[in-house]
Amino acid sequence: MANPPHILVVEDDRETRTLIAKYLRTNSCNVTVAADGREMDKALADNRIDLMILDVMLPGEDGLSLCRRVRADSQVPIIMLTARGEDVDRILGLEMGADDYLPKPFNPRELLARINAVLRRQASAMNASATPDATALAFLGWQMDFRLRELRNPEGARIAMTSAEFDLLRAFVERPGRVLSRDSLLDLTQGRNAGSFERSIDVLVSRIRRKIEADPQDAQLIKTVRSGGYMFTPDVNAIAMAQPT
Template sequence: MAQTQPHILVVEDDRETRTLIAKYLRNNACNVTTATDGREMTRIMGDHRIDLLILDVMLPGEDGLTLCRKLRAESQVPIIMLTARGEDVDRILGLEMGADDYLPKPFNPRELLARINAVLRRQAAAMTASATEGATALGFLGWKIDFRLRELRNPEGARVAMTSAEFDLLRTFCERPGRVLSRDSLLDLTQGRSAGSFERSIDVLVSRIRRKIEPDPQEATMIKTVRSGGYMFTPVVEVVTAPQSH
């Protein structure tokens, strides 16, 4: 979950379901507001900054699919659709209308929380990618990576020696924080298939980078291994002013 409590708006006309969702999310570090229909949803969104919307398909008045379509025309707020029907056609319609995810009822509240976390992580990664596009230097946990000078400096300001391949891989991670990146995608993004590279080379490079930036390379916290997935860069990444060359 994000460092600050995300504000979740639950739009659900069934009182029992609405109460269950709100209670569970509040117990898991979320700020929750509830609404019973589209009119109430619109009023709340006009008065508050909402980080994610949980929207039931079957609502009195305008249904969830219609509301989703209208919202997406004017807002990029993440939307998770809920439905009692659980039919593929509803799921497909919801996604086509611009929903970020879709969960059929009945569902385990833990799964809903996991979906919320995943959607918020994807949004944060997309926002970071947008914010860092065109940047010449990025920072994470006191470290600075300068794309123009192709150098890495530690929190004390000292230059850390890196090979070209190590630098390119770390840059790829920094530009895509919070995203699970497969070995295949990392190869494509850094070396390309024409280089005759293989997946194991990514593991070797990750191991080298960890020895240079991780407090404990054996218990990596910055570049995490995702089982059957690849790797994920966990620090918050920010655009920084590139140091001047001397």
């Protein structure tokens, strides 16, 4: 990013909060801290936040609930901090719309690496949106505009998607009729350095199905291939999108 990223750290433990803030500041980040949901809301209202670090275990409204609430009207990247390394914590965070997770205890250097990875993906997405010759693809009346990073349903309504959801759906739409393993989908969307696990793909697929499938429990557009991965089944066509005015 051209300017130092502004990171919001939502963590109720004073020692952990101070440690994270100090380390990020020494690595050229602007940092705002919050101890609970009330302070988080104020920080988001008063500042332009580039990324949020959100602890799961918070007093009052917990981190998962806060993540879901923030994601309802904001696409700010969120990295969840989980007290345990169990898959259930990671999966719940991803289902609420988090972009990444990190189990405690963690090395501050790894947290910084994950922050940089998420911000790089976001910057890459923004650059792609600004490319004048970016393409758009359509399937069954749905339209994906890569320039604007928008998905519209057959009625023309814009469907809200997180960056991770859009990137994964794009990987499918650009490769219709091909069986894509979870490993290959991770490589295509996040890269091996992101430290993600294969189940995160399953969570994202489930979220996308809820947005594009007539019956998410009987998916016809993104089919599960036993012992293989997933396959996007509709025919896909390139289309011309109107230039923004």
